[in-house]
Amino acid sequence: MMMTRRAVTSLAAALPVTAAAQSAPAIFAAGAVKTAVEALLAELPEPPTVRFATVGALRDEVLAGARPRLVLLSEDALVRLDAAGLLLPGSRRSIGRTGVALATRAGAALPDVGTLGAFRAALLAAPSFAYADPARGATAGAHMARIFDQLGIAEAMRAKSRLVPFGVDGVSLAAAGEVALAASQASEIIGRPGVALVGMLPDALQLWTRYGVAALRDAAEPAPLLDLFTSPAARAAFTAIGFVPS
Incomplete structure (x- = not known):
């Protein structure tokens, strides 16, 4: 060092x-x-x-x-x-x-997101969710909005999602336990105190930037x-x- x-x-x-x-x-x-x-x-x-x-x-x-x-x-x-x-x-x-991933509070149970079906089920099961506002030009946020449409769960996710200025703001909400899951670039999750990496998006949905x-x-x-x-x-x-x- x-x-x-x-x-x-x-x-x-x-x-x-x-x-x-x-x-x-x-x-x-x-x-x-x-x-x-x-x-x-x-x-x-x-x-x-x-x-x-x-x-x-x-x-x-x-x-x-x-x-x-x-x-x-x-x-x-x-x-x-x-x-x-x-x-x-x-x-x-x-x-x-780097790719898009999901975060949760450190110590919380980690849902399975390894397959397309498991990922969709995890999103629907989460009581709350956070991601960056696509209107602000957020790469991961815009990608998640497209995924919601692709998976046919846009209405369900909008009802329980919090739009934040930046992906890392959603990660901070997850660390504080204010949302169950948050989506952001993996580089905004890995190593951040109080946060656990749930997993990367499944290959079929992943966006590498x-x-x-x-x-x-x-x-x-x-x-x-x-x-x-x-x-x-x-x-x-x-x-x-x-x-x-x-």
């Missing part, structure tokens, strides 16, 4: 902190990478500022004119920004992929930040919360 910390801290020496960086977020990062990003930045003596939000919200902010130095978003969002000519050529790098990092065109000194988020320490941090190589 000390070797990892020294490696991250050494990268910090190359991260200039400017007045502009202090007044506006230097990094836009999706909720799925939040835990790993926070762990890496916590080791820096003067960490750059970060805005965490849904992929859709951050993508649209950049398209509308926001200019962070770096973005950590889904590959689909990065492709969209690249097509708009907003990314620094050659700066896109892969982080890995690839995430990456890139610098904005004309960003000031992007290389050190890119190096930070693609370093061995970063790979370990992303792996620890369930990311797997793309």
